[in-house]
Amino acid sequence: DVSMQSYLDRRNGNKKRIEDLKGYGIAKGRNVFVIQVEALQNFVINKEIEGKPITPVLNSLVNKDSFYFDKYFQQLGRGNTSDAEFVSHNSMYASMRSFSYKEYEGVDLYTLPNALKAKGYSTIAFHGNDPEFWNRKNAYPAQGLDKFISVDKLNSDEVIGLGISDGSLFKQSIDYYKELKEPFYSFSVTLTSHHPFVIPENFKGLNIQGEYKDTMLGNYVESINYFDTVLGEFIEELKQEGLYDNSVIAIYGDHFGLEMHDSEIRKQASSFLNREYNYEDLLNIPLIIHVPGAGVEETISTTGGQLDFFPTMLNIMGVAPSSDFLMGQDLLNAEEGFVAQQNVMNKGSFIDDEKIFEMSSDGRFENSKAWSLHTGEPVDLDLCREGYERAIQDINLSNYLADSYVKGDKVVEVDKDKKITFSDILDHRSEEAI
Numbered sequence: 318d319v320s321m322q323s324y325l326d327r328r329n330g331n332k333k334r335i336e337d338l339k340g341y342g343i344a345k346g347r348n349v350f351v352i353q354v355e356a357l358q359n360f361v362i363n364k365e366i367e368g369k370p371i372t373p374v375l376n377s378l379v380n381k382d383s384f385y386f387d388k389y390f391q392q393l394g395r396g397n398t399s400d401a402e403f404v405s406h407n408s409m410y411a412s413m414r415s416f417s418y419k420e421y422e423g424v425d426l427y428t429l430p431n432a433l434k435a436k437g438y439s440t441i442a443f444h445g446n447d448p449e450f451w452n453r454k455n456a457y458p459a460q461g462l463d464k465f466i467s468v469d470k471l472n473s474d475e476v477i478g479l480g481i482s483d484g485s486l487f488k489q490s491i492d493y494y495k496e497l498k499e500p501f502y503s504f505s506v507t508l509t510s511h512h513p514f515v516i517p518e519n520f521k522g523l524n525i526q527g528e529y530k531d532t533m534l535g536n537y538v539e540s541i542n543y544f545d546t547v548l549g550e551f552i553e554e555l556k557q558e559g560l561y562d563n564s565v566i567a568i569y570g571d572h573f574g575l576e577m578h579d580s581e582i583r584k585q586a587s588s589f590l591n592r593e594y595n596y597e598d599l600l601n602i603p604l605i606i607h608v609p610g611a612g613v614e615e616t617i618s619t620t621g622g623q624l625d626f627f628p629t630m631l632n633i634m635g636v637a638p639s640s641d642f643l644m645g646q647d648l649l650n651a652e653e654g655f656v657a658q659q660n661v662m663n664k665g666s667f668i669d670d671e672k673i674f675e676m677s678s679d680g681r682f683e684n685s686k687a688w689s690l691h692t693g694e695p696v697d698l699d700l701c702r703e704g705y706e707r708a709i710q711d712i713n714l715s716n717y718l719a720d721s722y723v724k725g726d727k728v729v730e731v732d733k734d735k736k737i738t739f740s741d742i743l744d745h746r747s748e749e750a751i
């Protein structure tokens with residue numbers, strides 16, 4: 318694929334050859350199921366409570382035909398769940414002025430659904446609440462999500478908490494798949510594990526009796542276990558309908574569920590994890606990309622985040638990005654990981670493969686904190702200066718690019734004489750450029 322190679326040449330200075338790319342094209346032409354899971358945090362994966370696995374289905378996916386990204390982090394702006402969607406589909410930082418689906422409503426951005434549509438895919442989204450919630454109804458068309466199935470088109474036969482139960486949503490989605498032109502891109506946003514995580518007794522599969530019974534942590538893991546159970550049923554239905562073998566199923570969490578700044582919840586989570594519940598657990602969400610029959614079983618521990626989802630999926634789908642304007646990187650082939658934060662942690666904070674840097678709320682670098690991602694030991698702030706500057710520049714650059722799109726500029730103009738391309742900016746990362 319010549320254009321993928323030319324993209325790599327531009328982005329990586331010719332260091333990577335297409336034939337050396339891990340996972341390239343392993344799901345080419347398959348139907349894509351992306352499931353964004355409400356409040357799914359990474360610590361539940363392969364974890365037990367009272368001797369029972371919390372996520373047996375996700376655990377089994379992790380162990381077969383999947384890439385599992387265990388150092389994957391949320392990256393939101395003002396729009397919470399909807400920003401998880403926006404960042405994952407657009408590989409751009411979310412807006413902090415307003416929520417991204419408002420800020421960029423109707424703006425013609427290059428997105429994962431649009432990239433697949435250009436390859437002949439049909440697209441559909443499912444969500445068990447009002448179509449207007451987070452302005453999805455108005456934002457989805459330009460995002461490339463052509464059909465939007467939400468509460469107005471669904472049977473509200475089973476409602477839990479904020480909307481139609483995940484089990485019912487999955488079951489009802491099957492009928493739509495039967496009618497859709499293949500190949501298709503399906504995007505499901507789940508709801509049942511929404512705060513405060515209380516689900517009816519007869520939906521609880523773990524039957525927690527000990528110290529976590531009826532606590533926030535106990536309710537949280539019950540609701541995640543419920544999601545896991547209905548995910549297993551969904552996969553069985555895909556198998557029965559002959560939709561499983563030719564699929565790729567990508568599952569990730571939208572954002573944290575258990576608040577770290579609530580002392581009681583923090584105490585419960587710390588005691589459950591047997592370590593201090595901190596940002597590295599709070600912001601860590603799992604990403605699992607399951608490719609049935611592909612024979613890949615690998616845990617990728619390069620630090621990444623929702624910004625990296627789009628380029629990673631393009632690699633797996635064997636699609637060359639037709640834009641240089643992706644802020645993230647293909648995590649299967651990245652040499653170094655880097656995730657900037659701007660919402661839960663102050664702007665300038667970042668996580669890389671070694672450490673977490675927490676920018677001080679007084680805006681003074683010297684009052685900030687940094688510690689090792691692996692040992693929790695303090696890290697010298699001098700080692701964080703470069704990452705701090707990059708975190709700010711990346712967010713500013715992304716916002717600048719998004720604003721250019723809003724204004725309808727296709728080329729980023731830096732000064733009156735010079736048109737600068739994204740790869741120029743990437744190479745120089747110069748503050749003046751933005």
Ligand code: GP9
Nearest residue numbers: 396397398399446450451
């Ligand atoms: C609302 C749902 C949950 O549509 O997606 O949103 P949240 O409250 O988590 O942002």
